[in-house]
Amino acid sequence: MARNGGRALRVTRPALFADRVPTPSHLLALAAGEFRLGLDREGEQRRLFPWLAVAFGIGILVYFTGTDGTPTLAAPLVAAGFCLGLTPLLQARPAWLALVLGLGTAFLGFAACVWRVNSVAGPILARTMIAPLVGVVEGLEEREGGARLIVRVESFDDLTAAAQPRRVRVSYKAAQSVRPGDTIRATARLLPPPQAARPGGYDFARDAYFRGIGAVGSLSGKVEIAPRTIPLPFALEMAASIDEARNHLTRRIADAIGGQAGAVAAALVTGKRGLITEETNRVLRAAGIYHVVSISGLHMVLAAGVVFWLVRAGLALVPILALALPIKKIAAGTAMVGVTAYCAFSGWDVAAERALIMTLVMLGAVLVDRPALSMRNLALAAILALTREPEALLGPSFQMSFAAVAGLIACAPLLDGASFRRERDSVLLRVISRCLAVGVGTLATTLVAQIATAPFATYHFQTIQPFGLIGNALTLPLVSLAVMPAAVLGMIAYPFALDRPVWWVMGLAVRGMLDISEWIAGFGQSTIVLPAFGAGALVLLALALLLLTLPVSRLRGLAILPAALGLVAAATPARFDLYIDRDGAGAAIRGTDGRLAVLGRPPTFVLEQWLKADGDARSAASLTGGPKPRCDRLGCTMTTFDGRTVALVLDKRAFEEDCARADILISRLRPPPNCRAPLRIDKNYLETHGATAIRLGAPHPEIVTARSSQTPQPWQARPVAVVPETNPASGETGLAADPGATGMDSLQ
Structure with a gap:
């Protein structure tokens, strides 16, 4: 109601359906209006940038699923440059600007694939061969009854350089005398890296190619350690030294704790999982907590968080420093250095590298006074990670880690537990409210993460763990409050040889985690096997997740259609006979x-x-x-x-x-x-x-x-x-x- 010259003016919205009968044209007009309002709000909230990461990923998918031959790098770069060059001319047309910018980003994703494939190109063994192998051990992982070696090949049989793999992965049953950096001579049975066991299944050959591995196999007979005639390249010498240090610390932790608790604790610190038995792996998977063993986002965030808290708390204890210095930024910078060193020591695993990028982006936001946990930062981390390793988009590690974080960021306002943190008159009530906030927050975040990652986990592994919510809710507090802080303190104490008591304390928490896992694995139907569904269903479910997490407007409602279609397609797969x-x-x-x-x-x-x-x-x-x-x-x-x-x-x-x-x-x-x-x-x-x-x-x-x-x-x-x-x-x-x-x- 407004007044003009003493007269009341009533402002009303136009009638949606003048004839009171909704026609298709009216419905389309209404939908178009709501869509425009939603886009306007997305632009106001600066939530269109994350869709550039989606466009970058689409370019990667087009390369891996649509190419039939060897594309040139110039083609996608020229196309991307043309699209990006048009953007200054489209400032007055936001819709066209977004479309052209997204298309140019997709071409950049395609170009990243072409560059990556060319940069790692190497010979692949054409057939199974048994012949003498001479090479330098780059990496070694102890396993039950032997070890698995990564060997940089110097010679294999009489193969030429064009046919000889550069690196091979071999198993060896008695590797106690072999160390990283050694030059070995042995008889090896090598074969091409195995391709997918079924259409749509895991393709080890593709992963091996991007890791520079051109053959796999085993060593037989006596393995001779050859003396070095020339010094190793600096990069190879450094990699071998780090791997040797990881193996030494792995054995130290395993011996200090003992049993499978020691094997799991060592894997949590160094990333070496060879000492974990298959039975322990089965128990951890049944409890839904196997992700704890693989060094990835959880470990990077907890390690960075522990370093951040220790540095900030230590500086805050000195009043003159707390008042004169930006201790939060100093703590963030120190955490960036610490988590980078941790990633290097853990072997620069593919999942760890992506988690490192994500963590560095979040901590970098603190340095420039921006929110650390935001969808823009997540999108930037995804673009950086995919630029480095575009093939990661096809794997479960990337899909599940970014899906979980996207779901948690989108649901953050619902998970803060503000209702439980209100000030109470009674000390007992305050303690109870804090405990409820932690408990409900843990359950809620675990549930959100499991829902967000469920489509990808089911597609890649064909299993679901119905009691994973219970397993994560009971074990993650142990990991966050005891295991990872002990791991950081143990790494600090290790150079002083004062680490054994810390590993003993860590072992108590890991044993508790294993006991909980065994208890949950004993439940009936703790692991349910589901028929594999097709890539089309996964694409629909992934699109639904994007529409649920990236928008802040009513555009989230668009997720209903792909979610429904994806669930129907996943629930009714056409099985092979x-x-x-x-x-x-x-x-x-x-x-x-x-x-x-x-x-x-x-x-x-x-x-x-x-x-x-x-x-x-x-x-x-x-x-x-x-x-x-x-x-x-x-x-x-x-x-x-x-x-x-x-x-x-x-x-x-x-x-x-x-x-x-x-x-x-x-x-x-x-x-x-x-x-x-x-x-x-x-x-x-x-x-x-x-x-x-x-x-x-x-x-x-x-x-x-x-x-x-x-x-x-x-x-x-x-x-x-x-x-x-x-x-x-x-x-x-x-x-x-x-x-x-x-x-x-x-x-x-």
């Missing part, structure tokens, strides 16, 4: 009982990946019940649930019979030219396409392969070219080059 090993050593087939049965002898790890992807909680060693395949020395046959005959040929003498009767023929060999099996998955096919999965039940089976592109990616070993044998009479070949040329049309 036939898995074929990348080497043709075995397969898993859905039998008439609806569960997978095994043909041949696929590697245990591969079989476990198939079972988990199928939502089957059985272990690879306990496959019992159900229909059994018929096997002999020449191969195996089995009938699928839809009546097709599948044959696995292990010996070429079985081709004559199985080519005549099998609907699907699987072999690591090359079948004869006259083989009449409608669908052949043979040696040549697997070398081209890798691990294969098939959905049956329809007249034409659906085939999905691990290699979706005809052009091998840089991290994929190039198979030796083979000329297919042709039957002169029929013109038919024994090589199925792609799923469309495998005779599926005749498979009924």
